Structure formats: C-alpha cells, structure tokens
Amino acid sequence: MALDLKKRKPRDIVYADDLKIEWRDGVVSHYPFLTLRDACPCASCVDELTGEKVLDQASISKDIHIKSADYVGNYALRIDWSDGHNTGIYSFRFLREYFDMAVEQGGFPGGPHPRES
Numbered sequence: 001m002a003l004d005l006k007k008r009k010p011r012d013i014v015y016a017d018d019l020k021i022e023w024r025d026g027v028v029s030h031y032p033f034l035t036l037r038d039a040c041p042c043a044s045c046v047d048e049l050t051g052e053k054v055l056d057q058a059s060i061s062k063d064i065h066i067k068s069a070d071y072v073g074n075y076a077l078r079i080d081w082s083d084g085h086n087t088g089i090y091s092f093r094f095l096r097e098y099f100d101m102a103v104e105q106g107g108f109p110g111g112p113h114p115r116e117s
C-alpha cells in the first residue's frame with residue numbers, strides 16, 4: 001500500500017460523543033471512545049516486546065470518554081481519558097490505518113462498524 005503522509009494529517013479533530021477526525025483527503029472518521037481506549041498503544045496496554053495486548057476490554061468503563069487531548073508534535077494525539085489513563089499516544093498514521101482497516105474488515109476489533117460521515 002502506498003504511503004501518502006499528507007493524507008494522514010487531520011484537518012480537524014473534534015471529541016464530543018466520539019472522536020471525529022476530518023482528514024485532508026476528505027475522509028471523516030469516527031472512533032467510539034471505548035474502541036479507542038481499548039486500542040491504546042502505550043506500554044501498559046500493549047506488551048512492548050511481544051506486541052501482545054495486555055489491556056482487558058472488560059475492565060474499561062462503558063462511559064469512558066476523553067477529558068482532554070493534545071497534539072504531540074504534528075504527528076500524534078495524546079489522549080487524557082476519564083479513567084485517568086493518559087500515557088496513550090495515538091499517531092495519526094495509527095489512527096488512519098486503524099480506521100481504514102476497520103472499514104475494510106467491516107468493524108473495529110471487538111467493536112462496532114466504523115462510521116464515516
């Protein structure tokens with residue numbers, strides 16, 4: 001798959017009922033909070049050596065939401081979750097690939113169908 005970095009830059013990011021990213025190529029992706037929290041790529045949620053997920057989705061509160069989010073350089077988003085977890089750095093590349101994969105496979109891993117609008 002060709003890697004177009006420009007496409008992987010967001011034009012706009014909104015978090016209200018979910019995380020919505022409007023990408024520069026016009027795609028708009030929605031990430032349910034629970035799905036996104038579950039996909040946290042940080043070292044306490046994913047084993048750094050094996051790449052295996054350590055976080056149990058069942059341990060995440062159903063009403064999980066984003067308290068705040070900040071840009072990390074111009075390549076990623078650091079999310080401060082309502083459960084106090086704030087070490088997850090979600091690169092835009094990861095977010096876009098995660099969404100594209102969900103569209104392709106008809107759903108987020110263990111989650112709902114991706115929504116575009």
Ligand SMILES: [Zn+2]
Nearest residue numbers: 040042045088
């Ligand atoms: Zn994490």
